Amino acid sequence: MTNKNKWDVIVIGGGLAGLTTALHLAVNNFSVCLVEKNKYPNHKVCGEYVSNEVLPYLKSLGIDPISVGAKYISKFEITDTKGNPIKATLPLGGFGISRYTFDNLLFEALKNKTDIFFETVEKVIFEENQFQITTQNKTVLFADFVVGAFGKRSNIDAFLNRKFMQKNSPWLGIKAHYDYDFPDDTVALHNFNGGYCGLSKTETGAVNACYLATFKSFKKYGNIEAFQKQELSKNPLLDEFFKNARPYFDKPLTISQISFQEKKPVENHIFMVGDSAGLIHPLCGNGMAMAIRSAQIFSGMFIQLFQKGDYDRTAMEQQYANQWHNEFDERLKAGKFIQRVLLNPNLSKAGFAMVKKFPSLVPKIIQKTHGSPL
């Protein structure tokens, strides 16, 4: 949009958190620059079920996922590794939309409002109260503030030597879209030994199947096809799915090293949003809502406190960190607990027996990992 190389804010990473932050600031007339390494649209490993809690906020930014065909989802089904089901109505509900379309919807709303560079950021240096960002193409950009929205694991995390990068993570994620007869209004979570697989419809009518698995359980089979046929298919619901569903992708998308370790919401003076600040266990179906909510928290705080030449950086960092922890700590804790129960055969058996007896517990458990409408 312009030839300048200095902005109020540079946002690194244009997933949901980064796009929302850039859009929120841009519509409030701040000078913002987004740097994203990939062109839109593109598919991402994600369950693609989004909690309705984000709808009012998205609407306030002029974004309406339902207008591009997102499916309303109000029912939840969970099965244990043997396929025994528990069904519930979702307390707040959500919608099914592919990341291909969702991220692109935000990008289209943003693209004429701000400067966007499609480059990979390599270095972020904070010196003399300003940031200098260098990309792989040696483009150098400057800003008063930087927002880190670079997702679960990025070269920037390595550059910043963030603590969670020092440990290997045992989790991998696999996803693809399929042609399969599945209700529009349902999100299903089917457990298998070493992981769980979510199924839900997207705006195209395709069913998204996305699973999280331990590397240990996957390693025994060595490839996706054998893993799905021999391990996931021990759950009869997944057996029926993988036998009959016709894949739309040439091959599934995969990611590894998914870390659920604690991160800091502000590091090296960079305000982290979305997965860069912390990742909730995917079974909660709340990571995208958290990414969008953290963008809202940062942007609201920033708009309120930033007055050119007259801001207190330390106070801003403290306020954002406090707000982030107040909003998300409990959800992250609940998600961690639920994942531990589900993936432990004995605890899972006891847990399923308990909710079978008291089905009203299911919406209560879901509420623990979700927020209120924004």
Ligand SMILES: Cc1cc2nc3c(=O)[nH]c(=O)nc-3n(C[C@H](O)[C@H](O)[C@H](O)COP(=O)(O)OP(=O)(O)OC[C@H]3O[C@@H](n4cnc5c(N)ncnc54)[C@H](O)[C@@H]3O)c2cc1C
């Ligand atoms: C298996 C699995 C299933 C999930 N299912 C669900 C679900 O059903 N519902 C839900 O709500 N959440 C789900 N989640 C969580 C959800 O996907 C994330 O919380 C969400 O994508 C976070 O958005 P984000 O913007 O923080 O990160 P991302 O969407 O990952 O965006 C980060 C962006 O940063 C860019 N980037 C990285 N490094 C650089 C760099 N150096 N320079 C420039 N750009 C860079 C990347 O290209 C990317 O576009 C799931 C997660 C997993 C792993």
